[in-house]
Amino acid sequence: MAIIERPAPTVPAVVTPTSTYGVLKRPVSATGWRSWVFTVDHKKIGIMYGATAMFFFIVGGVEALLIRLQLAAPNGKVLNADLYNQMFTMHATTMVFLFVMPMAAAFANYFVPLQIGARDVAFPRLNAFSFWALLFGGIFLNLAWFLGGAADGGWFMYAPNSGPVFSPTNGVDFWALGLQITGIASLAGAINLIITVLNMRAPGMSLMKMPIFTWMITVVQFLLLFAVPVITVALFLLSFQRNFGARFFDVAAGADPLLWQHLFWIFGHPEVYILILPSFGIISEVLPVFSRKPLFGYPFVVFSGAAIGFVGWGVWAHHMFASGLGPVSVAVFSLTTMAIAVPTGVKIINWTLTMWGGKLWFTTAMKFAIGLIVLFTVGGLSGVTHSVAPSDTQQTDTYYIVAHFHYVLFGGAVLGIFSGFYYWWPKVFGKMLNEKLGSWNFWLMIIGLNLTFGPMHILGLQGQPRRMYRWTEARAGEGFFNLAFWNMIASIGSFILTTGILMFLINVWVTWRNPKKAPLDPWDARSLEWMTTNPPKEHNFDVIPTVHHLDEFFHRKYEEDATTHTMKQVATAEELMAEQERNADKHIHMPSPSYWPIVLAFALPIITFGIIYSYLISVVGGVIVLFAAYGWALESSTAPDSDFENNTPGTALAIHD
């Protein structure tokens, strides 16, 4: 009998810092809060992104409930007009910038390196910086609630209403400067992920062998790279007007307030694809796994995603049909808006055909994915009605618009995110989520969201304005189209929806207390991130895999039987894992933790705070930026070789490769 010697597990080498950078030696803690705050590990950063986004999801959700309470009955008294304005502005801002975007960043951070067979992102410290800048930016945005009132101009903050005359509180200042900070976070994150995908793919992984989720994330990062600077300009113009007396949107000086609308929507329309494409990517992973078939027409899904990315730049003015652009512009943007429905339709067909003839396995993740296909299609169809300019002009600023974008964002982006939660939870935490609670979670959310947002189509077509803080019985109308009835239904629906989301939180809580350990490959999955332990080791892979196929992991488990032409299992995930451990790379030097990302990120809200209150505070922030930048530049991303302790178990006898 052969004795199989199981090697000691590979443990990343311990670092003992010898030099200081500025005044600080680099942190070393591998446990406790320090191991999170100073981490550069893409997986820990991903989890922190997720937790932050979840927190803001709850904040934005409470804001939404207050809005629905206010509108449930005539003459709502829950909020006054002023507070109501702040509520819908911050609800949208929070959900877009502090929930969906960071949650997509959470998935991207965690899974892109794993899916491409890398051990970390290209710039690990920049990654940590992105996260902290997002968190501090989000806190800064919400500080306004306690310092004289939040922003109240709606999430697109049209000029000249956003100017100092019409918005005298500091709310808009906090909003504009806070979004600058989260914009810096997005931009840094985008550069990081683009370079990671372009440069750090495992050997053999050509672009067309890349998992589809990674592809969609890549498209999103390019959109961010080019869209964020445009809103940066718009926000600078707004801040300069409010804080330094510039005239950009001052009509008395001959200004053109439409400039804001153009700048905002040139950012804003790519932004909606930034919100939805990550979820498209998630369900494009989920559907093949639970249909037991490869993704139908992988290249079509890739290129339609890229096409959405391109055409997404040419449709912005359909947000402005009511602003009097002139017939030529309106015609052009109508056509492009119809055109962009095509690549989206291609995707929906591909997902449907992926399921066609497959052995469907209705897990919670799969249900959410199917939910996305159905409800996003509803939202997509009402979207096409907006491309018809005459009809859109009637619908502008009514609840019909609200219905549309909640179907695409809640029915699309959010359902995709929940699909991802259930699919990847075992990978990230090593525990399974409860499927029964998952089912409650899914059905309550589906019923709740249709009850909430479905009636808004009717409300909108009946002419209920989007941002009216209350409605009166006298103008509610009668019969089927009675505003009172449908407003009440929508409000009841919003609480059912909330119960659904609570089910998720309960699920997390219950399975955390009584964990069911996740098997290595619970879903019989297809892509590389499943070829590691649950949760993955700090260095992700013991051996960097060499890729030969799209769905590499699947092809290592299954081979085609030459006679029957069916796929036959040739290896289990456990066997593949054991093989990796036998051949583990030694002396893996992971990027080392650093103080500088959080220090640098913390300086940003100090600077912006100073712009509102006193330039002296800004100077302090500026000094911290300089200090942190030098510390950062002088410190190498990975500690020097001499700092590594070489006598760590499992690495002692290894050869330096």
Added chain:
Amino acid sequence: MTDVTHDHASSTGISNVKLGMWAFLGSECLLFGGLISTYMLYRGRVTGGPRPSQIFDIPFTSVSSFILLMSSLTMVLAVSAAHKEDDRKINLWLTVTALLGATFVGGQVYEFTAFYKEGLGFSTSLFGSSFYTLTGFHGVHVTVGIIMLMSLVGILKRSKVPGKKAEVVEMIGLYWHFVDIVWIVIFTLVYLIPV
């Protein structure tokens, strides 16, 4: 040793830092695109204070533009010295580049002061707001470049540069050339084309 982020041969063959700088500059194009569009929309809108043609001193700005363009040449010399690993020349050319850049920024400060005295404040007119914003943003970019160049000189002297020396010099060089190219566009659109 498997150093996760650096030694791993990159898929494109271009290093992470250089590719990262290219991506950043791509993003910067849209930033300046937005600012330039704003200026082009507003340059003729003067409700009070001087008009562009009344205050621009084209010969003066041409000279300072020329100085900035020359700094691109010296930057190229610094990169070339870095490839030859000639430390003395790297330091020399980086310093000269920074000095030329500083001269340009000095010229801009002088120009702003002169315009202000002639009655063009930041709040005077749409032309004033958008002119100072556009050229100010560019000036800040040059200043950041100077800080990077001088920091690099200091770090090189203490031979503390993390990563490959030529790579870092080249990366800062990319940024510097970009800032110069943007100035060519700004100089043409703002100063040379009459309103």
